[in-house]
Amino acid sequence: MRKIFCICFLLVLSVFAVFGQQRYNIYGRVTDKATRSEVSYVNVVLWGTTQGVMTDSIGNYVIADVPPGIYRLQVSGLGYKTTVTPEFRVSSHNYRLDVEVEEDRYVLKEVSVTASPFRPSAESPISRRVIGLQEIEKSPGANRDISKVVNSFPGVSSTVGNGYRNDLLVRGGGPSENKFFLDGIEIPNINHFSTQGASGGPVGIIDADFIREVDFYTGAFPANRGNALSSVLDFKLIDGDPDRCSVKATLGASEVAVTSNGHIEKKTTYLVSVRQSYLQLLFSLLDMPFLPRYTDAQFKIKTRFSRQHELTILGIGAIDDMRLNKDTDPKDEGKQYILNYLPVIKQNTYTVGAVYKHYAGNHTQTLVLSHNFLQNNNTKYRDNDESTPENLTLRYRSNEGESHFRGENLSVLGPVTVNAGLNLDYATYRNRTFQKAFVNDEPMIHEYRTDLDMVKYGLFGSAAYEGLNGKFTASFGFRIDGNNYSSYMNNPLKQFSPRLSLSYNLVADFYLNGNIGRYYELPAYTTMGYKEDGILVNKQNGLTYIRSDQAVLGGEYRFGQRARLSVEGFYKKYTHAPLSVEDQIPLASKGTDYGASGNEAATSTSVGRAYGVEMMFRWFGGKKFNLLTSYTFFRSQFIRPSTGKYIPSAWDNKHLLTFTGMYKLPKNWDLGLKFRLIGGAPYTPYDEYTSSIVSAWDATSRPYYDYTLYNQGRLKTFTEVDFRLDKTFYFKGVMLGFYIDLQNILNQKYNNQPVLVSTGEKYVDNNGVSRYKMKYIEQKSGTILPTLGITVEF
Template sequence: LIVRGGASNENRFYLDGMEIPSITHFTVQGTSGGPNGLLNVLMLESASLHSSAFPAYAGNAMSSVATFNQRAGRKDRFGGSFTLSANDWGVLLEGPMGKKSSFLFSARESYTQHMLKALGVPVIPFFADVQYKQVIQFNDKNELILTGVAGYDKYTLNLGAEPTESLLYNTGYIPEGKQFVYAAGAIYKHYLENSYYTVVLSRNHFYNYAEKFVNNSGEETDRLFDYTSKESENKLRIEHKLFRDKQEWNYGIALESDQVDIEEYSLYSRRANEVDEINFRSLMSFVRYGAFGSFSQQFFEDKFSVYAGLRLDGNTYSDLMKNPLKQLSPRLSLSWKFKKAWQLSANAGRYFQVPPYLLMAYAENGEFSNRDELKYMRSDHLGLGIEHTTSSGYRLKLEGFHKKYKDYPFLLTDSISFANANANYVLVGDQPADASSEGLAYGVEFQIKQKYHNSWSWSLAYSFVVSQFEDKNGELVSSSWDNRHFGTVSLGRTVGKNWQIGARWSLAGGNPYTPYDQATSGLRSVWDVNYRGIPDFSRLNEARLPVFHQLDLRVDKQFDFKRWSLSVYIDVQNAYASSVPVVPYLTVLRDESLSPLVDPDDPERYQTNIIDSDTGRILPSIGLIADF
């Protein structure tokens, strides 16, 4: 999830008011997750995304705060659904638990790993997840919500497939691994006449394991990479929301106890006949604390509204982070309805976020290498927008924004900003760093949409976003997520009895990337450690992939029966087989026995080639949802 030119790890997610660490499977530690969702949308009632003027209760975010509210389970009888989609199958159960309680439970599991293996895909993913919500309504004034979500991921190499050039390259450097993540908690609400209290107690945990061997031998003497990480967060938030006339007050405190256990062994070569070894075990624990308050009110017959919030955060990780006054986080939002159906809005704010845990826990000689260097990352936001809405569901919105980053991590070994770092499929940031990096993001967002009207609904959205960070010379260069252009056009219609058809065309600008240092990558002493090309950081993100676009089509039909219903859909992704641009890969040429070919002009080198790795195929699928 890239929001307004920010990194994917700058977003925070809340499920019924409880913070959860991720909303996707297959997390790359230090960045974010993959394309498969962790939450079952059939359990969700509503969702919202704040890209500015974040709620004061939500800390540790610099790009967005996303809130997901789950519906309550039905109270009249037991029911549920069975789903079968292109990627997974699952069941959902719901019903009453006594007179004052109801529950929702979901379990899903992927099955496409069998098809992917047969197709010769280099990496075979498997995932499963469960989700639960129980609402206990003690009386009109007291409510308790118990909720949780957990996911398990595993990825293995398809070593038995036909040894194509692509498969040999990917299985040569990509490790095998597994992950486990969960978040569980209780949300208690006590209602008074004009206010209510909320207490949120929760815990989340993330386990990440991966390993890699030379030629995937599994022999200990051939080990190239061994990584185990365990992250746990125990959270408590207490807040009070008060309503008075047209005013709304909210204030509270937050406490958090974090534990991180990381053990890493890895080999990497950047120069001829030199191998950099990372070998450390790090146990880190610290406490986070914060306080927040916000106020909102409407004036002049609800034509003018104000939202103002303030938050302070600190932690015990280091002296640089312990004083909450240094992380004073104000935010302000103003809106003015200057004409019927027209509204002008403006916002400003300063937000802070702790650096990724891997950077904080990285150790050399038994000491946290970055403890005296890292600071809270900071982002200053400005925004201005105009919006037009009508009672028929028509909406037009135009907004411009500017974000300034300060105290961002700068990786000292590679001499690049963390915003330009390359993940190795498992993690990013396992090296010394300081807080000297600065950057900015700015752009404009345009959206026009029509909700369901005369059997039709449609929308058009376009964003132009620039995201840049300073290189080692202080010059601004594109961040790794500086795509520049994003656009979607969606169209849907209800036809006949319970028929729905829809189409979506999407466009994204090409990702910037750093070209390979082909001369160094081809050295035998380097390739036999890395098994992939190394980036030439003197040309940081100078190259860019082509623009990507695709068309998706879908048809749904619902059949209603006496005690149950069946929804069947046909989904076609990438309907015209558009090419999906992927960063080219540098690999070695091989002989008939699949061994690397030595350069006849230089026996210290392999013969190398850069291969276009673009892919693009039509992905049709059939799915069903049976509700009972």
């Protein structure tokens, strides 16, 4: 069947190859960002080429006869800063792109301006990466999933060998320390089947067709993006087409998607996308022990009432259903082990919001109103036998919702840019839990109900100074945050969060950049709402905001417009982090499994640190070749309370190395290759004595760890090679694309920690304790994850 498919595929390609390639126009209008007025007689060219035109008297331009592909525009003119736009794709029709430019306050000075797509920021001159369309579309092994795309960047680790997990682990931080924004609207997670209280899942929610570019911060977080300790992903979405309507359909190995892009009337544009997965078919072919299925939808509507007023309304939602594959290979003990502990998961999540912007010259006001909701239901029966209620080990019913309001004002006052604002949020958390457990050598049942309502509030501000030609920039910002959960959190001055950034052009094209700051994050609602004996036990334990003091220092060398070499050293100190009462392990070292994380008794007493050095070389090699190379050495540790000494956290991989290259071949073929090396993760030996107790094993169907030996073992280094091949045909008004994406093409196997399992055979020991005979089985992960996709746009 594979041979027949390949022959048919090549025949189709050969037939389409006889058609000629179409050419289109790029057109639009250039306006002043502050006054919103048209900018006449400035140059607009395709970045990196000499092909371009000059705008007319009312700011319009048309660049004709452009072959399909991915481009940027460069806009330059007397009195304005040279601007390079984000990437965009010309595919099946003429493309409209309106460009905003900023006035150059040093216009009378003799300065040399080099246009670049890297676009440094005074507030975040370090630890900020701008991810463009081509990296998202063509990144090998990522399948257009942003959580996998960022794995190419320095400091970003992942759960090794689990190609079906999207946990985001940045600079030694846990999966709960990341925040996500869509056009300024906060969303709680970006993955289907996410772990409540953390993140991750088998596939992303956000449709890549909506994304223009992503600002990825691994430090130096902007003051208006709070509640993050490890990373912020700030997605900037495209606008709908104001002149025509188009439809794009994509058929992949795991989903079918339909996207429409167009306008409702002259001032209003829209984007809408619906995706339906059949991921369960792929997982069934791979004989995975679980079969996920999902549906998601997105929309964006933008109305420009006038030059000064615009309103954006957007929404994103998902329906997730993960069932167990009871037909998985009964002889595969590893898969049977997963099958016996993994719950059935049903999730619903959505975010809707509106962003209003008012442009008043050098002042811009932004108002954001949004609501997000997550419903998470997990159910588990012992041995997956639902025939009797006594077999029920977990019934978890939980939902959390947040209503957000944020208002801010951005003012440009000569060389100083000032941004200030406030946020007010209302949060609800509901939980109904029945869970069998084994604690302190005794079987027990956790059964509680939580109805938590909370008001959160905050203020933020920043002032950034940019000197002549960006030779020196400085920024100071702050946040204060509080809520009414308890007396430990209600005073926002206790969460005063200052940050300072500096950048200086030492010599030629070498820049020295730095940031120092204090950041706070609220513990997960699963932790705040956990109850014992009807009491919010963590509230009584003095649960408070997690604090992280961070410093980053680095140098950057700029090779003209197209390349950057950067080296950064970072240090993060964690205090007041939640520490598990039961096992004395930080909750930040948990959260990369399905279900929920953080729902246990904890105290805000954990202390930890993460530090390391990152190197990245990034090259946009014109029309042909893009390269990203990164290496990170880091340590992630926390203090063991019993000894007062630092020991490795769960994310202490030490080494991360990535080479990612994308090459454009003739006749619209694209080739991508990625090599990734991840150092071995630490692991904890199992407590064979406790795990073998019948009541202990029956409660969870999982072994128990010996936390006195926490992370004293270490796994081997893992390497992976990903491959992607694209072929695109362009006809008049139609784009047809095929792609093959192969994750772990060499089928590398990763030897995880051998797992301790029950044989099912019982016996009574000398102390009269009923036990199972136990054994260890190999746990190998890593397999080829293939995706064959077809895309049609018209």
